[in-house]
Amino acid sequence: MENELKQLCKRMRLAHVYDYVIQENGSEGFYNELLQCLKYEQREREIAKANRLLKKAGFRTHKRLVEYEWHSQMGIPTSITREELEALEFVHHRENLIFVGTPGTGKTTLATALGIEACMNGKDVQFYRVMDLVDKLQKASQKGTLARARKSILTCDLLILDELGYLPIDKEGAELLFHLLSDFYEERSLIVTTNLEFSSWNKIFQDPRLTGALVDRLIHHAHIFSFAGTSYRYTNALSQLKK
Known part of the structure; x- marks a missing residue:
């Protein structure tokens, strides 16, 4: 005792x-x-x-990991088990998670649930929709406060970037995002949700050189999950109509 x-x-x-x-x-x-x-x-x-x-953290929803509906059309990579994922091993090892799949298949919900679990374990987490983060960086750059904005983000243990690929990013925004994510490389963890395969990311950043460099950094220490199936939101809407 x-x-x-x-x-x-x-x-x-x-x-x-x-x-x-x-x-x-x-x-x-x-x-x-x-x-x-x-x-x-x-x-x-x-x-x-x-x-x-x-x-x-700035989460938009607050569904816990124990409430998450795991489904058979989610492809969990062989590089990590579900138990290791739930234990946040990727955060401890400073690895990334990339969730790729069609809208409404649970990517954001799982990313948020993992972020909440990290907070409950004392980890500093920040959640952004990609375009919101780009907008924040661009405004900070215009005001001359970019270094301070970057520092506030780089203090976190886990950065969650949601909805990469829904809208293209202009050259300035792409470069600001690239430099920020480069500073995360092997230092902190990222979760990225996207509806586009890597081969289509050039549509987002509109610069093959920058796109290639960014993908290389993101996937070097990453576990890549695939999400398929019918949108949960679509299925739920149909069920409500049938009532």
């Missing part, structure tokens, strides 16, 4: 509390009561931190 208390005080940065306990040479009951109090304090700190991270 004494060792457990020592380790807990160390994690909570309460070294002087532990020193006081040792000096007082308290009873086992005293040790146990203090240990339970500190465990409670630690849990409350973790909950408060998770809530701050969730608020900061």
Whole structure:
């Protein structure tokens, strides 16, 4: 019990509390009561931190991973198991996830659920629709605050980029996005959702050289998932019409 208390005080940065306990040479009951109090304090700190991270992340939905409907038409790559995915191994190893597939097949929902799980585990996550991020970078560049904007993004452990490919990006925006994502390479994790195969990404960035370099960085340490099937939103709309 004494060792457990020592380790807990160390994690909570309460070294002087532990020193006081040792000096007082308290009873086992005293040790146990203090240990339970500190465990409670630690849990409350973790909950408060998770809530701050969730608020900061900018998620558009809040469906948890335990609620996600895994389906047979999702292609999970052999490079990662579902258990490793749910345990956020890719974040610990600074790897990327690329979700490729038609709209409405669960890409954004899974990306968000993984992001929420990361927040619950104390990770700093930021969620952006790609065009919103490009707009943010361009406005910061025009105002002369690009370095500050980039720094605020580069502090996160996981960046989720949603809807890559729905709209083309102009040359300036493409270059700003490329330089930002290059700084993530082997340093932090990315989740990218897209409706386009890699061979069609040149339609987004309109620059073969830049597109090739970006794809190379993204897929070097990436697990690529394929999503197929009928849109959940379409299926749900049909079911509502039949009622």
